[in-house]
Amino acid sequence: MISNEVPTDGSLLPLMEEFYTIQGEGYHTGKAAYFIRLGGCDVGCHWCDVKESWDANVHPLTKADTIIDHAAQYPAKTVVITGGEPLIYNLDYLTKGLHKAGIKTFMETSGAYPLSGEWDWICLSPKKFKAPLPEVIEAAGELKVIVFNKSDFAWGETYAKQMPAGKKLYLQPEWSKAQQMTPLIIDYVKAHPQWEISLQTHKYLNIP
Numbered sequence: 198m199i200s201n202e203v204p205t206d207g208s209l210l211p212l213m214e215e216f217y218t219i220q221g222e223g224y225h226t227g228k229a230a231y232f233i234r235l236g237g238c239d240v241g242c243h244w245c246d247v248k249e250s251w252d253a254n255v256h257p258l259t260k261a262d263t264i265i266d267h268a269a270q271y272p273a274k275t276v277v278i279t280g281g282e283p284l285i286y287n288l289d290y291l292t293k294g295l296h297k298a299g300i301k302t303f304m305e306t307s308g309a310y311p312l313s314g315e316w317d318w319i320c321l322s323p324k325k326f327k328a329p330l331p332e333v334i335e336a337a338g339e340l341k342v343i344v345f346n347k348s349d350f351a352w353g354e355t356y357a358k359q360m361p362a363g364k365k366l367y368l369q370p371e372w373s374k375a376q377q378m379t380p381l382i383i384d385y386v387k388a389h390p391q392w393e394i395s396l397q398t399h400k401y402l403n404i405p
């Protein structure tokens with residue numbers, strides 16, 4: 198559910214949680230980063246691993262300035278803004294403030310909402326349930342396709358074709374199907390080496 202009480206200038210955002218950890222997925226796997234998880238998503242992935250994020254109204258509206266102050270306390274000087282679906286909100290204020298504080302801005306998004314914010318890296322993970330917008334496909338540094346069943350390889354190719362040349366392409370097993378899908382992903386990447394495997398390494402490492 199999307200809250201209608203969030204001001205449109207992005208100075209206040211529904212914050213579900215923030216934590217300092219290691220990026221577990223995709224291109225920046227293995228790097229320390231401060232995660233900022235915004236509440237609110239209506240994309241409705243049945244396998245979403247953070248359904249508690251969906252209702253924006255249960256997550257306290259928090260000053261973007263406060264979030265920036267928190268992020269600045271950590272040595273990595275990189276944030277990952279995730280959710281929920283972060284692009285539901287205007288992220289210009291938050292990301293400009295992070296940049297002013299010398300912090301790099303990375304985002305995890307489904308791309309289903311208009312692009313806002315100043316980004317050093319965008320991970321686009323498109324969803325069947327609400328398609329990504331062309332402007333987000335254009336701006337993304339990586340495409341991360343979640344593989345829940347065999348048909349997701351062909352579906353993922355339709356997005357790979359839309360990515361600008363030279364962008365990173367990842368196949369990531371849906372967590373509950375990882376046992377069955379990971380061997381198929383391995384075979385697929387061997388046959389189609391423009392793709393790489395992304396694993397949710399934080400779940401194997403038992404870290405947030």
Ligand SMILES: C[S@@+](CC[C@H](N)C(=O)[O-])C[C@H]1O[C@@H](n2cnc3c(N)ncnc32)[C@H](O)[C@@H]1O
Pocket residue numbers: 238244245246247279280281282283305306307308321322341343369370371372373397
């Ligand atoms: C929880 S989402 C939040 C950001 C945004 N809503 C999105 O979907 O990109 C963060 C990342 O986790 C991935 N993800 C969510 N549930 C997953 C699952 N059960 N298995 C594997 N990846 C998952 C998403 O595709 C996305 O790349």
Ligand SMILES: Nc1nc2[nH]cc(C(=O)O)c2c(=O)[nH]1
Pocket residue numbers: 218219220221222247279280305399404405
């Ligand atoms: N360690 C760690 N890496 C992540 N990469 C993307 C995540 C997300 O939920 O957006 C995530 C997460 O929740 N934890």
Ligand code: SF4
Pocket residue numbers: 238239240241242245246247248250280281282307324
């Ligand atoms: S778009 Fe992201 S947060 Fe929303 S339901 Fe799908 S995986 Fe979960």
Ligand SMILES: [Mg+2]
Pocket residue numbers: 246247
């Ligand atoms: Mg996660």
